[in-house]
Amino acid sequence: MSISLEIKNLSKSFGGIVAVEDLTFNIKSGEVMGIIGPNGAGKTTVFNLITGVYQPTKGQIIYKGKDITGHQPDEIVKLGIARTFQNVRLFKNLSAMENVVTALDLKNPMYNLASTFFLNWPFIPGKVKRCEKELREKALHFLDLVGIADHAQKQANALPYGLQRKLEIARALALEPELLLLDEPAAGMNPEESMELSRLIKEIQQKLNLTVFLIEHHMDLVMEICDHLYVINFGRELAEGNPEEIQANPAVLKAYLGEGRKGA
Amino acid sequence: MYIQVVIILCMINAISAVGLAVFTGFTGLMSLGHAAFMAVGAYTCAIATKTFGIPFIIALPMSALMAGLVSLIIGIPTLRAKLRSDYFTIATLGFGEAMRVILENLPITNGARGMAGLAHYSVLPTVTVIFVIVVFFTKNFIFSRYGRMAVAIREDHIAAEMAGINLFQVRLRSLFYSAACAGIGGALMAHHIRFIQPNMFTNVQSTLLTATVVAGGMGSITGPIIAAFIFVMVPEVLRVAEMWRLVAYGALLVAIMVLRPQGIMGYREFSINGIIRYFRNLGTKQDKGGTVS
Amino acid sequence: MNFSLIFQTLVTGLAIGGIYSLMAVGYSLIFSILNFSNFAYGMVIMLASFMGYFAMSKLHVGMGVALFLAMIGAGALSFFNERVAYSSLRKRHAPPLYFMISAMGTAIFLENMVYATIGSQYNAYPQIFEVPTVTIFGASLGKMDLFAIVFSVIAIYGLNYFIQHTRTGISIRAASYDSTVAEINGVNLGAVIGLVFVLAGLFAGISGVFLGIKYMAYPNMGWITNKAYVAAVIGGLGSLPGAVVGGIILGVLESFVSVYVSSTLRDVFSFGTLIIFLVFMPSGLFGKYLEEKV
Numbered sequence A: 001m002s003i004s005l006e007i008k009n010l011s012k013s014f015g016g017i018v019a020v021e022d023l024t025f026n027i028k029s030g031e032v033m034g035i036i037g038p039n040g041a042g043k044t045t046v047f048n049l050i051t052g053v054y055q056p057t058k059g060q061i062i063y064k065g066k067d068i069t070g071h072q073p074d075e076i077v078k079l080g081i082a083r084t085f086q087n088v089r090l091f092k093n094l095s096a097m098e099n100v101v102t103a104l105d106l107k108n109p110m111y112n113l114a115s116t117f118f119l120n121w122p123f124i125p126g127k128v129k130r131c132e133k134e135l136r137e138k139a140l141h142f143l144d145l146v147g148i149a150d151h152a153q154k155q156a157n158a159l160p161y162g163l164q165r166k167l168e169i170a171r172a173l174a175l176e177p178e179l180l181l182l183d184e185p186a187a188g189m190n191p192e193e194s195m196e197l198s199r200l201i202k203e204i205q206q207k208l209n210l211t212v213f214l215i216e217h218h219m220d221l222v223m224e225i226c227d228h229l230y231v232i233n234f235g236r237e238l239a240e241g242n243p244e245e246i247q248a249n250p251a252v253l254k255a256y257l258g259e260g261r262k263g264a
Numbered sequence B: 001m002y003i004q005v006v007i008i009l010c011m012i013n014a015i016s017a018v019g020l021a022v023f024t025g026f027t028g029l030m031s032l033g034h035a036a037f038m039a040v041g042a043y044t045c046a047i048a049t050k051t052f053g054i055p056f057i058i059a060l061p062m063s064a065l066m067a068g069l070v071s072l073i074i075g076i077p078t079l080r081a082k083l084r085s086d087y088f089t090i091a092t093l094g095f096g097e098a099m100r101v102i103l104e105n106l107p108i109t110n111g112a113r114g115m116a117g118l119a120h121y122s123v124l125p126t127v128t129v130i131f132v133i134v135v136f137f138t139k140n141f142i143f144s145r146y147g148r149m150a151v152a153i154r155e156d157h158i159a160a161e162m163a164g165i166n167l168f169q170v171r172l173r174s175l176f177y178s179a180a181c182a183g184i185g186g187a188l189m190a191h192h193i194r195f196i197q198p199n200m201f202t203n204v205q206s207t208l209l210t211a212t213v214v215a216g217g218m219g220s221i222t223g224p225i226i227a228a229f230i231f232v233m234v235p236e237v238l239r240v241a242e243m244w245r246l247v248a249y250g251a252l253l254v255a256i257m258v259l260r261p262q263g264i265m266g267y268r269e270f271s272i273n274g275i276i277r278y279f280r281n282l283g284t285k286q287d288k289g290g291t292v293s
Numbered sequence C: 001m002n003f004s005l006i007f008q009t010l011v012t013g014l015a016i017g018g019i020y021s022l023m024a025v026g027y028s029l030i031f032s033i034l035n036f037s038n039f040a041y042g043m044v045i046m047l048a049s050f051m052g053y054f055a056m057s058k059l060h061v062g063m064g065v066a067l068f069l070a071m072i073g074a075g076a077l078s079f080f081n082e083r084v085a086y087s088s089l090r091k092r093h094a095p096p097l098y099f100m101i102s103a104m105g106t107a108i109f110l111e112n113m114v115y116a117t118i119g120s121q122y123n124a125y126p127q128i129f130e131v132p133t134v135t136i137f138g139a140s141l142g143k144m145d146l147f148a149i150v151f152s153v154i155a156i157y158g159l160n161y162f163i164q165h166t167r168t169g170i171s172i173r174a175a176s177y178d179s180t181v182a183e184i185n186g187v188n189l190g191a192v193i194g195l196v197f198v199l200a201g202l203f204a205g206i207s208g209v210f211l212g213i214k215y216m217a218y219p220n221m222g223w224i225t226n227k228a229y230v231a232a233v234i235g236g237l238g239s240l241p242g243a244v245v246g247g248i249i250l251g252v253l254e255s256f257v258s259v260y261v262s263s264t265l266r267d268v269f270s271f272g273t274l275i276i277f278l279v280f281m282p283s284g285l286f287g288k289y290l291e292e293k294v
Helices: A043-050 A073-079 A096-104 A113-118 A127-145 A161-174 A191-208 A219-225 A243-248 A250-257 B002-027 B034-051 B056-080 B085-105 B124-142 B145-155 B157-161 B167-193 B203-216 B222-238 B242-259 B272-281 C003-034 C041-057 C063-091 C096-117 C143-165 C167-177 C179-184 C189-215 C227-235 C240-260 C266-280
Strands: A003-014 A017-028 A032-036 A058-063 A081-083 A179-183 A211-215 A228-233 A236-241 C133-136 C139-142
Touching: A003 A043, A003 A211, A017 A043, A017 A058, A017 A211, A017 A228, A017 A236, A032 A043, A032 A191, A032 A219, A043 A179, A043 A211, A073 A081, A073 B157, A081 A161, A096 A127, A096 A161, A096 B145, A113 A127, A113 B124, A113 B145, A127 A161, A161 A179, A161 A191, A191 A211, A191 A219, A219 A243, A228 A243, A228 A250, A236 A243, A236 A250, A243 A250, B002 B034, B002 B124, B002 B145, B002 B167, B002 B203, B002 B222, B034 B056, B034 B085, B034 B167, B034 B203, B056 B085, B056 B167, B056 C266, B085 B203, B085 C096, B085 C227, B085 C266, B124 B145, B124 B167, B145 B157, B145 B167, B157 B167, B203 B222, B203 B242, B203 C096, B242 C063, B242 C096, C003 C041, C003 C063, C003 C139, C003 C143, C003 C167, C003 C189, C003 C227, C003 C240, C041 C063, C041 C096, C041 C189, C041 C227, C063 C096, C063 C189, C133 C143, C139 C143, C143 C167, C143 C189, C143 C240, C167 C179, C167 C189, C179 C189, C227 C240, C227 C266, C240 C266
Parallel strands: A032 A211, A032 A228, A081 A179, A179 A211
Antiparallel strands: A003 A017, A003 A058, A228 A236, C133 C139
């Protein structure tokens, strides 16, 4: 398997406070990799660094052999990395459909500025109207993929929280990425919902041949779908390995269960 | 005829307001320097027609283009730097002030005395045709992939970036478009009043435009048009003195923000379906005005 | 180069810089706590200038009393500005754009209220010193300028002491660092914000009177009160030492530009500086540029 993303000695500090320090790991193409760690360990910072929201203080990020360190978020997305956010960031006042259509534009720019101005007359079918219709059909496909096609016309912030998370995934998928970063996709879900979500993620990953990198606190979900895990604590690497190895790793147990349980 | 003059004024204001609506309402950035773009349009058109004898039909698009180009001077550095929204607003305010001082000191603009005796091109049929064209283009622009990108930025600029949208490009495009509209508004104004002076284009003018867009509803085109008409007509009908008008606009802006931030139309457009929907939703929908957490 | 002219230009610059500092401090205080640009602040300064004028010319009080009255008046005005125009926005967590629009509305309202009721004429303060200048090192310096410098220093020092060393001051600092956390920890946010607006108003009062003495009182003072945020941006928005230093730098630079380059270009220069700072150094000399959290 080829390597999708290489992280080399990645560090980020905010005004003297170190958020992540010297992280090095690889994500192989086609695998589901999980990054876990206690709250405040720096997981979301890793995502923000990969997607260019923050610039790293030190280190390199290499995607498919190309150094993307310091690139702008939109450039990184164009290269094939999409993400969701821990605290769902949708275009709230737009419908679910429009949320997805917005993202579709990246890989499907269907008409140019001149046609926008001159080829869209009231009551007359034209290029712009045709393209918009096509985009909506395409968007429906992505909504269907996460199972929320029925809610296509609803305003995004009127959707229940769980569906908002799914909509965010649909929007990320509409960017037609090769690497998908999911930031706590099951946050706020009960165990049943999170297991259902894990099946959905696995299914989509296989159907679209994606590489998935996810942050998650639901350990059953993580153990269920991740091929590989990377554990960080206080911004530093703690362990790396497959789920079985991680579950048996004493350092990880200590970080998660605390000093008090050490002897137990 | 008096009524014609009022309607012409309404449409001229609506042209500038529609332009600003694209920028403030749909891209989510506030400008307090749009009077500067109106000034650039007005002066370009006046100088072109009066000094160089260029026909109005060519001078008008030139004004739009010139206002658009001038907007790049402020837009490129500030938007590239991805300034926080309020820093951007302060920059536009400073730009507007600086622009006025420059106009007061250039020989070609005849300094603070201004330019008088401009030809009377802004007659009702001309203004109406231009108004319709501007509204048509704006509608097409907003309800397109370009408008969608702008709205995405207004809704959540970080999510928009992560949807592959280039903030700089989209914001600059909106700014250019809105400045061009303001330029046309200014040019028409110049050939309506037939006299221009730098102090006609102060930040009060900019704020009035913003007030029009806010009152009409940020996220609507028809809203600001309606508001532009109301803002011109009501004081005309009531014969209110200029400063009392401004007192009322100031109070109105605060009242809108405090009581009804979505303005007249909110994110909706004026249409038959819209009216039905509007009355159905009345009272059930509240603007929550969420912040970035 | 003429030494006494340079010296005179410097002192004039320091005097106006001191006033800019006062304005920038008030403006920055509000910015630091509500994180938005209060465009209405300039109009509070303008009204303070009128209050000082009326106190001195109509009530025939001395400058000290006039200063005091203007500070009280501007403090109250600033307080009501917050209660009417911002507090409900704050409570429903409205986006910064709404605050700015509300502030702009307040500014237009106040400015035109003055136009409509008092009129647009320039109102000169009564003369304060019989001999308005003293000669030091061959330069003729305005006594009022010297007084403004001294008084500005005292006022800013006083504010700094209050914020650094009193319980209330600590609450203000806590709230400006993170208002939500401060509120959870028992800081009465409404009261603290009210107090900040009053403090800012006091500074508006002082600067308004000094501006009025120097340039007269008139409604169209916005061109000069706008310098408050130019100064604040140079120093770093939200930073009090920054506001002071920014104000002084701006005042001195302007003074030299108008003497040695051109007085008409002074404002273009200031706003040019503003834009250059915003673009290349958005955190100014002392401030922190607040990146939005993801």
